[in-house]
Amino acid sequence: MSVTAFGHAGHKITTASLREHKLRREPISCLTAYDYSAARIVDEAGVEMVLVGDSLAQTVLGYENTLSVTMDEMLHHVKAVRRGVKNALLIADMPYGSYQVDPKDAVRNAARFVKEGGAEIVKIEGGEKRAELVRRIINAEIPVAGHIGLTPQSVNVMGGYKVQGKDLSGIEQLRRDADALDRAGVSCLFLEGVPREVASIITAEVGTPTIGIGAGPDCDGQVLVFHDILNLTFGHSADEESYHLPKDTKASLDSLLANPPTRYSSWQVLPTRKVNGNGDHVAAD
Numbered sequence: 616m617s618v619t620a621f622g623h624a625g626h627k628i629t630t631a632s633l634r635e636h637k638l639r640r641e642p643i644s645c646l647t648a649y650d651y652s653a654a655r656i657v658d659e660a661g662v663e664m665v666l667v668g669d670s671l672a673q674t675v676l677g678y679e680n681t682l683s684v685t686m687d688e689m690l691h692h693v694k695a696v697r698r699g700v701k702n703a704l705l706i707a708d709m710p711y712g713s714y715q716v717d718p719k720d721a722v723r724n725a726a727r728f729v730k731e732g733g734a735e736i737v738k739i740e741g742g743e744k745r746a747e748l749v750r751r752i753i754n755a756e757i758p759v760a761g762h763i764g765l766t767p768q769s770v771n772v773m774g775g776y777k778v779q780g781k782d783l784s785g786i787e788q789l790r791r792d793a794d795a796l797d798r799a800g801v802s803c804l805f806l807e808g809v810p811r812e813v814a815s816i817i818t819a820e821v822g823t824p825t826i827g828i829g830a831g832p833d834c835d836g837q838v839l840v841f842h843d844i845l846n847l848t849f850g851h852s853a854d855e856e857s858y859h860l861p862k863d864t865k866a867s868l869d870s871l872l873a874n875p876p877t878r879y880s881s882w883q884v885l886p887t888r889k890v891n892g893n894g895d896h897v898a899a900d
Contacts, residue, residue, distance in 0.1 A: 672710075680770060707728040707734035722757075739762065741769075745796070765777065804825050
């Protein structure tokens, strides 16, 4: 792919824009990007948010899970993506160990993502227990995205990548988590691996926009991993999380890659991971 000067003059997305989308019930699209070229393609396609996720640990660096990726590795990719993003809101995942140990280190690391990497929001995992940390980071003038439900950095505690909120106590905990983060001031809230009905309830209860990851179509937005929609994944067995790209989506993406300014919305594409009895797309048990 040849690289040319920026040719897409669009509207700059901000944290305020996300709230406006929710109020107007306009779907929010989000895709991951880990390098300059992918960032250019996604940004010029008109996607509202670009996430440099710690999923790059597996999709780009070949680690077994997301726990091994470091701050320096994440910063390297955030800087590259920053150079390719003009209009979308740039979100950086804070990697495991960068915010769980000490609040001062967490604020310092969040500031590095903004100051050195050019990120506009940092994302951290966890619910009620992260509310005070979220406030601290926001007090340092850094917007924060929350992430609850199936939180990959907690894979060892959870005992695997399992759907959350499948019983009454789990549902109530998710609602408390969402409310605590909403009150703390998160700019948006990622809901991963939760039943559609639970995601719908939370979306209606909180003022902040919700972004679904295998949480059904009722969230305010959807996020997809760039490599997944291109089917650039390896080693998935029949009982593991898998993705399939519909023919019409593949055609749209082919058009996007051939002509980046073509409008594309990840809202129209849901990962087909495991499908539960209600026909919802959810993360694998």
